[in-house]
Amino acid sequence: MGIAASMHDFGKTMMVCVMEHDVSHQHVAWEWFDYGQTLALLPMKGMRSSVVITLPAHDIQGLMAVNEEAFNHAVEVRFKHRLSAMRIVSTRHAYQLVTVDTDRFVALRFALIGNAAVGMHPVTAHGFNFGLRSAESLAHEIKVAYTSGRNIASTDLLVRYEKTHKRATRTLFLATHAIAKLYSNNALPARLIRRVSLHIGNRIFPFKRAVANMLTEIH
Ligand SMILES: Cc1cc2nc3c(=O)[nH]c(=O)nc-3n(C[C@H](O)[C@H](O)[C@H](O)COP(=O)(O)OP(=O)(O)OC[C@H]3O[C@@H](n4cnc5c(N)ncnc54)[C@H](O)[C@@H]3O)c2cc1C
Structure with missing residues (x-):
């Protein structure tokens, strides 16, 4: 249709699957911004969560290819055993992280x-x-x-x-x-900006409330 789009490739891939776990998620959604990986755990009904792991593309290929036992173990380690034993109960899906504007x-x-x-x-x-x-x-x-x-x-x-x-x-x-x-x-400057902005954001309550309201569309 002649509509130009600019695309940004983050060079990362997100792997999504559903896992059962022995410890309750307590209906809390978690997101970890780790160095080299981002992990998300989105609570589902019962002792199940949607697991989202973001890694450089070649690291995801390994996770996609391993058998279930090795996969479960690898995810438990990445989540630092917070949910104790985890078992995959779905297929695995990988999405390349590209935004379109x-x-x-x-x-x-x-x-x-x-x-x-x-x-x-x-x-x-x-x-x-x-x-x-x-x-x-x-x-x-x-x-x-x-x-x-x-x-x-x-x-x-x-x-x-x-x-x-x-x-x-x-x-x-x-x-x-x-x-x-x-x-x-x-890079170090980005890490410092992250640390400072999280520190400030966490302490300035009106700012924190404004961000939460924007994301939940509560006005
Ligand atoms: C890991 C991950 C987590 C996310 N989490 C959230 C969240 O928590 N909350 C939220 O609001 N959003 C979330 N999103 C975003 C959300 O999934 C997308 O915004 C939404 O799925 C987009 O829907 P869509 O129908 O526009 O496009 P898509 O779901 O991309 O559907 C487009 C479809 O068109 C098909 N297609 C493409 N080209 C062609 C073609 N030429 N011919 C025929 N078919 C074609 C594709 O195969 C696809 O099935 C997440 C996305 C990812 C990847």
């Missing part, structure tokens, strides 16, 4: 939604939410036009959708990109 979401009688419009780093866990929001915004415009007998694919309508969706996503897209770049850089 485009200036335009629309063209003639055409609109991008979902990741095709805003394909951001999963660290702030909002890609899917933004996808739903894009579908809702576009559907709203179409419904209004349809009920008043107007063209449901007019350029005005599509541009309105584009503006609405850009307003809803731009700030978090840029913030997420900046955070992801900072946390995937292990």
